[in-house]
Amino acid sequence: MGKITVNLTVNGRAVSQQCEANTTLVDLLRQGLDLTGTHVGCDTSQCGACTVHLDGRAVKACTVLAAQADGSNVVTIEGIGNRDNLHPMQAAFRQCHGLQCGFCTPGMIMTGIELVNQGQADDDDSIRAGLEGNICRCTGYHNIVRAVATGARAMKE
Amino acid sequence: MVEKSIGQRVLRKEDVRFITGKGQYTDDINLRGQAFAYFVRSPVARATIGHIDVSDAESAPGVIAVLTGQQLAKDGLGTLPCGWMVLSKDGSEMKQPPHPIMAADSIHYAGEPVAIVVASTYQAARDAAERVVVDYDELDAVVDLATAQDSDQIYPEVPRNTSYEWELGDREATMAAIAGAHHVTRLTLRNNRLIPNAIEPRAAIADFNPSTEELTLYTTSQNPHVVRLVLTAFIQIAPEHKLRVVAPDVGGGFGSKIFIYSEETAVAWASKRLGIPIKWTGERSESFLADAHGRDHLTDAVLAMDEEGHFLGLHVKTRANMGAYLSTFASSVPTYLYGTLLAGQYKTPNIYVEVDAVFTNTAPVDAYRGAGRPEATYLLERIVEIAASEMSLSPAEIRRRNFITDFPYQTPVALEYDIGGYDASLTKALEMADWDGFESRRGEARARGKLRGIGLSCYIEACGIAPSKVVGSLGAGVGLWESGEVRVNPTGSVSVLTGSHSHGQGHETTFAQLVASRLGISVDDVGVIHGDTARLDFGMGTYGSRSLAVGGSALSSAADKIVVKARKIAAHLMQSDEDSVEFDDGVFTVKESNRSKTFQEVAFAAYVPHDYPDDLEPGLAEKAFYDPANFTFPAGAYVCEVEIDPDTGVTRIVKFTAVDDFGEVINPMIVEGQVHGGLAQGIGQALLEQCVYDDSGQLMTGSYMDYCMPRADDLPDFDIAMTVTPCTHNPLGAKGCGEAGAIGSPPAVINAITNAIGIREIDMPATPERVWRAIQQAGGQ
Amino acid sequence: MELVQRVIIPAPRQAVWQGLNDPAVLKRSLRGCETFEANAAGGFDIVLQLKVGPVKASFRGEVSLTDVVDGESYTLSGSGKGGVAGYAKGSAHVTLSEPEPGRTEMRYRVDASVGGKLAQVGSRLVDGAARKMANDFFGEFIRVICDDDQVEFILETIEE
Ligand code: FES
Numbered sequence A: 001m002g003k004i005t006v007n008l009t010v011n012g013r014a015v016s017q018q019c020e021a022n023t024t025l026v027d028l029l030r031q032g033l034d035l036t037g038t039h040v041g042c043d044t045s046q047c048g049a050c051t052v053h054l055d056g057r058a059v060k061a062c063t064v065l066a067a068q069a070d071g072s073n074v075v076t077i078e079g080i081g082n083r084d085n086l087h088p089m090q091a092a093f094r095q096c097h098g099l100q101c102g103f104c105t106p107g108m109i110m111t112g113i114e115l116v117n118q119g120q121a122d123d124d125d126s127i128r129a130g131l132e133g134n135i136c137r138c139t140g141y142h143n144i145v146r147a148v149a150t151g152a153r154a155m156k157e
Numbered sequence B: 001m002v003e004k005s006i007g008q009r010v011l012r013k014e015d016v017r018f019i020t021g022k023g024q025y026t027d028d029i030n031l032r033g034q035a036f037a038y039f040v041r042s043p044v045a046r047a048t049i050g051h052i053d054v055s056d057a058e059s060a061p062g063v064i065a066v067l068t069g070q071q072l073a074k075d076g077l078g079t080l081p082c083g084w085m086v087l088s089k090d091g092s093e094m095k096q097p098p099h100p101i102m103a104a105d106s107i108h109y110a111g112e113p114v115a116i117v118v119a120s121t122y123q124a125a126r127d128a129a130e131r132v133v134v135d136y137d138e139l140d141a142v143v144d145l146a147t148a149q150d151s152d153q154i155y156p157e158v159p160r161n162t163s164y165e166w167e168l169g170d171r172e173a174t175m176a177a178i179a180g181a182h183h184v185t186r187l188t189l190r191n192n193r194l195i196p197n198a199i200e201p202r203a204a205i206a207d208f209n210p211s212t213e214e215l216t217l218y219t220t221s222q223n224p225h226v227v228r229l230v231l232t233a234f235i236q237i238a239p240e241h242k243l244r245v246v247a248p249d250v251g252g253g254f255g256s257k258i259f260i261y262s263e264e265t266a267v268a269w270a271s272k273r274l275g276i277p278i279k280w281t282g283e284r285s286e287s288f289l290a291d292a293h294g295r296d297h298l299t300d301a302v303l304a305m306d307e308e309g310h311f312l313g314l315h316v317k318t319r320a321n322m323g324a325y326l327s328t329f330a331s332s333v334p335t336y337l338y339g340t341l342l343a344g345q346y347k348t349p350n351i352y353v354e355v356d357a358v359f360t361n362t363a364p365v366d367a368y369r370g371a372g373r374p375e376a377t378y379l380l381e382r383i384v385e386i387a388a389s390e391m392s393l394s395p396a397e398i399r400r401r402n403f404i405t406d407f408p409y410q411t412p413v414a415l416e417y418d419i420g421g422y423d424a425s426l427t428k429a430l431e432m433a434d435w436d437g438f439e440s441r442r443g444e445a446r447a448r449g450k451l452r453g454i455g456l457s458c459y460i461e462a463c464g465i466a467p468s469k470v471v472g473s474l475g476a477g478v479g480l481w482e483s484g485e486v487r488v489n490p491t492g493s494v495s496v497l498t499g500s501h502s503h504g505q506g507h508e509t510t511f512a513q514l515v516a517s518r519l520g521i522s523v524d525d526v527g528v529i530h531g532d533t534a535r536l537d538f539g540m541g542t543y544g545s546r547s548l549a550v551g552g553s554a555l556s557s558a559a560d561k562i563v564v565k566a567r568k569i570a571a572h573l574m575q576s577d578e579d580s581v582e583f584d585d586g587v588f589t590v591k592e593s594n595r596s597k598t599f600q601e602v603a604f605a606a607y608v609p610h611d612y613p614d615d616l617e618p619g620l621a622e623k624a625f626y627d628p629a630n631f632t633f634p635a636g637a638y639v640c641e642v643e644i645d646p647d648t649g650v651t652r653i654v655k656f657t658a659v660d661d662f663g664e665v666i667n668p669m670i671v672e673g674q675v676h677g678g679l680a681q682g683i684g685q686a687l688l689e690q691c692v693y694d695d696s697g698q699l700m701t702g703s704y705m706d707y708c709m710p711r712a713d714d715l716p717d718f719d720i721a722m723t724v725t726p727c728t729h730n731p732l733g734a735k736g737c738g739e740a741g742a743i744g745s746p747p748a749v750i751n752a753i754t755n756a757i758g759i760r761e762i763d764m765p766a767t768p769e770r771v772w773r774a775i776q777q778a779g780g781q
Numbered sequence C: 001m002e003l004v005q006r007v008i009i010p011a012p013r014q015a016v017w018q019g020l021n022d023p024a025v026l027k028r029s030l031r032g033c034e035t036f037e038a039n040a041a042g043g044f045d046i047v048l049q050l051k052v053g054p055v056k057a058s059f060r061g062e063v064s065l066t067d068v069v070d071g072e073s074y075t076l077s078g079s080g081k082g083g084v085a086g087y088a089k090g091s092a093h094v095t096l097s098e099p100e101p102g103r104t105e106m107r108y109r110v111d112a113s114v115g116g117k118l119a120q121v122g123s124r125l126v127d128g129a130a131r132k133m134a135n136d137f138f139g140e141f142i143r144v145i146c147d148d149d150q151v152e153f154i155l156e157t158i159e160e
């Protein structure tokens, strides 16, 4: 398979990457750009650990080809906030103990932000429904639901 | 002020790296010049292997080497051991067919590794793996646990496919109690097979350094020292002092990452052979096929009672599916972690349990969250529930009549409970769940066309495994103590090293709270180090809810030693004698004086010993090993309330109440999180999860499309609370909380469903189809 | 997967039997079949492109004819390996009778199973895929031997 060049903006930075035509976006992020905060938890597009924002919408980066992201704006967990300046959704996950092993967490946070942006974080039931594509094996979701609701309030402030 | 951090909901120190995407999981590590591995796995469940042709794969682009199980066998490596010897009734040792690292001449389950392809990229390794041609001469697979003992013999040395026939308890007394009883309740049930599914798939990177001959293995392990020990002592990968095992951030374990698997072992061997770093990251499909599975019991039980419903005797006969091989701790799970728990919270005077461990052509089965204790609790709490209705007693009443109330209590199945308060948790749970108001809720639901049910379960578990002497006498191949070290740095900050391993449990916070409050310093000044054999002496790792009770106790005594030495230094600095120096809240004071030294000043003096006691070594660092005096016995009461739509069979949990007694708690926020997670896994087992093999041993539930994981919209909010009876034999009074939720919840859910439908039994998982059929049948009667 | 079907073919029994034994006819009837060649063992070597749900693979395998009762019945069995995709096995026991001259009743019992990744990821889809494959195969077979794309027939399912 031939190499292609993909040009995209990742976390506000323009990047140009050579990769195989069948490289997925998550591989490009993790291997090409060393952005290892986006995780891979499955091979059937079911777990949501790989969730990133592509042109403002949450996508599962394991199901998007790098080539499809050409010309797009990608935001990963590393792009929404940092240690000294956490995104309100990140802060809410810590505040509410919405994570344990942390493996699902980047995907959960990116989905949580999407739910708020899409107006689907108004009550617990819609948060639970909205998190349907993200699996967490550790927390039982109780505190994740709290975290998304808390993050949603903070984002509106 | 700092002292108060024990018992506080301190936010987790580890969170910041996880929420910002800076965690360092094994697959996030990349070494210079690393190659990638992909495993060729058997597509059939049972076969003899003929010729393996790797020539086509070897010449594929990017391929560095293709190594087979046959080559590995020639290199003289050992096989994967099972670390717990269980004896049969007749005194004979369990039968343990060799568990090869990669299959060389025969296949015993679908997914068993046969060869490893090493290539310059992951993609190249994966593509080349398709070109490895293996001749399999397929044999009929033995899959069904119910018939496996009478099926084709899988191993020549294992008649009836039975590894051991174990027993515990007094057979004659139990049979006599049953024969003379007023009433007996009988129950046959299956404990469904589960696949652990930590969200981070297993992974390993092996890095052999030809110049120092040191091998470093990064791996997704709950117990890196045990990995090192096994790889050295049993497999002879490298001498212990030349092998470093690092378990960095690990994305969940639930037991499945305790074991020593083929993959990290084969990768270590390949790295040594090829002299390059090699990385393997499992795909989820591989996790399904080749992670050790959990549960899978078939059980017949008889419970005997007198006129008042007092339990007189319990006879349990279980067949436990071990899969194709005995995995690392597999033999202990259906025996010492199961049979010993059959007293539950009750003073049943006679208990006799028999367990046959049965091989099948399926993936190995080993400890999964709770390990044996969920199976015991499910059996007990189901049969007690049925007994209650047969005796026309309420579920709470039959339990109360049988509760153990005097401690210590010696059960007829080996354990001695040090303390508990079962009535207190039950009373609190019934109150929180508004048990008394249930009938009106049921009526209200009926008016809406819904079936509402309520179910109770009272569990006990044995955690904090355990006195090394005791487990040794029971066949364990290892000691089960824990080590800890408290290193006070010259500026007064503290590094805590622990042999426990955190893969979600929050040790970096809990242990920091523990040590900080002992030394009267701030939690922020304590760093916790774990998961690297090069940085701490030895440790037994994290499983069986043991980290705080055992690992924490080791740290507690290390901290005590620090205070002892620091007090000596402080006394010298203040020209007083030790006995007159008090230590409180980080400050040493001479009694009835205004002389004082802070902990930081004393630490500094220890490293800059200009003015220092003559008979004392400089430095302030202490180690401790803690071997528990007994197991700990967390217990609790759970109430589940469900609503079922009779048209679809869909069960919704409308309320779940959990009251646990974990003894003393250091960080309630973390403990609650552990309970939530355990409950989700237990409810998953009760309603959703089921591992299925077809008749030929093909895994039918090998992806998230087929294996139903609990998702956010499957679960309710949980109402949880705690009662406290402090553990009597460890310095923290702590018991352990990691597994309780998964142990106590399945019977509560099933008891609620049978209550809703008005039936005696239903199998887990109670899927909509099963529930719907049960409703139809119940209606038809 | 198990399937028993019956169909009336507007062709004489001998012609149907010949078709059942003609590699060229069988190859044309089997969708995705790239090779269908007689081998030394008396059977046929085949290469077949198969797609089941998310798994697509090229299968190499062998087809053999057993239990042959000339002009009346045989069992056609095939098995193939698709590398990491796993393997597929299938057989069809075919029986012919001629209720009236020029019309043949063909009955067949099809068994199919898969292993490896195909089973793991595609098991939900295998039954449907195998059934479709059987329908496609026998339908196409009838069109080929009647040499008529529009020929009318009904594959009647007796058991599944
Ligand atoms: S890795 Fe993308 S959904 Fe699981």
Ligand code: FES
Residues within 6 Å of the ligand: A098, A099, A100, A101, A102, A103, A104, A105, A135, A136, A137, A138, A139, B199, B251, B252, B504
């Ligand atoms: S925190 Fe471990 S999977 Fe969600």
